[in-house]
Amino acid sequence: MTGRDRLRELLDAVLDEDNRTLEEMAGDAYASPHHFSRLLSRHAGEAPVAMRRRVMLERAAWQLRQGSSVTDVAWAAGYESLEGFSRAFTRAYGRAPSTVDATTGHWLPAPNGIHFHPPMSLWVHSTEHVMDPLTEQLVAHHLDDTRYLLEAAKGLTAEQFRASLLPGLVVLPWDGPEESLQAVLDHLVHTLEIWLASIEGRDVPTRDDDPGPARLLERHDEVAPRWLAAVRDIDRRGGWDDRLIDALCEPPESFVLSSVVAHVLTYSAHRRHLARHLLRATGREVDTGDPIDWLRARRGETRGGPPC
Structure with missing residues (x-):
């Protein structure tokens, strides 16, 4: 079997309707989960669970x-909840x-x-611009x-x-005190809101006086995908060195x-690490926030040990 045929076989295993887990994909391709994940990641540049x-x-x-x-689409895509x-x-x-x-x-x-x-086929776009994986x-x-x-809170x-x-804690002088978990999490969300408003040319976003975790989560879920889309757009058009004239500042500033x-x-x-410290102070157990563990979970990989 040629390398191209083997890659096609691996891709077929990823997309098979009956294969929802890494183990099922690997079994369909007659490989161990570790070997299957390593092969596909090497040949396609993407882990099988993330690709699926x-x-x-x-x-x-x-x-x-x-x-x-x-509802029908969510079920067909393999999600257990809407x-x-x-x-x-x-x-x-x-x-x-x-x-x-x-138009979507x-x-x-x-x-x-x-x-x-x-x-139910695949298309390979050979000239696609892809954002730097690290960014x-x-x-x-x-x-x-x-x-x-926010969920933990x-x-x-x-x-x-x-x-x-x-x-007395102040992270940035212009943001004021951040002495509570509420203040730290509110600034995490509002930072995205205020900068995105500047990039998109919108008015200063409304800020809640006394937001609870559920309200902050609602605001985060509204702004997060737009922020990711904005960063992707900057990268796609090669705009990293462009300057933003922020009219929300008084006087306007250039960034x-x-x-x-x-x-x-x-x-x-x-x-985020301040928030973890504050959550632990209340008795809540939270993870370390390590991007290594985050990426492994996103790719459906098992967690490894510390570096040797």
């Missing part, structure tokens, strides 16, 4: 364009599945140009990790959420777009 999830979402977008119901599908779709496409229309494209960014092609992972990890922390009492546990994204990632990483 992306291609199934692309198929879902196409089916929605044809008039299928969100909420889980809607969240994944919104994060990927920047819009809810219920808003898809005939169904391709998502792919490291290999491999996409769903109706009715994509840094931005996506930040968004997913922030959502994880939902189990706290109002008193725990608002308690001043870090008196290089690459420095804006770096600013968001730098201070957001700090705030």
